[in-house]
Amino acid sequence: xxxxxxxxxxxxxxxxxxxxxxxxxxxxxxxxxSVYQAVLTKHKSDKEFTKNLRIAQSTWIRFRxxxxxxxxxxxxxxxxxxxxxxxxxxxxxx
Numbered sequence: 001x002x003x004x005x006x007x008x009x010x011x012x013x014x015x016x017x018x019x020x021x022x023x024x025x026x027x028x029x030x031x032x033x034s035v036y037q038a039v040l041t042k043h044k045s046d047k048e049f050t051k052n053l054r055i056a057q058s059t060w061i062r063f064r065x066x067x068x069x070x071x072x073x074x075x076x077x078x079x080x081x082x083x084x085x086x087x088x089x090x091x092x093x094x
Contacts, residue, residue: 018086
């Protein structure tokens, strides 16, 4: 199978490419959450640290979501085209 889109062939249709990008994002998100939970568990006796970590992570998530709105403002579904889910999930993964 020759893949011209990327070195790692995601699929042959835009739908398959979008689905693969979403799966890669979910895997990264699960890993991020796992590390976050491990840090909270490791430092559970340090209440000030865990309180501040929770605040920092909550702030980061709000920033990330706001950044996504800057990159992809709410528009009708045809504005960005069928590649938008790939772009959205790739940006979120990083």
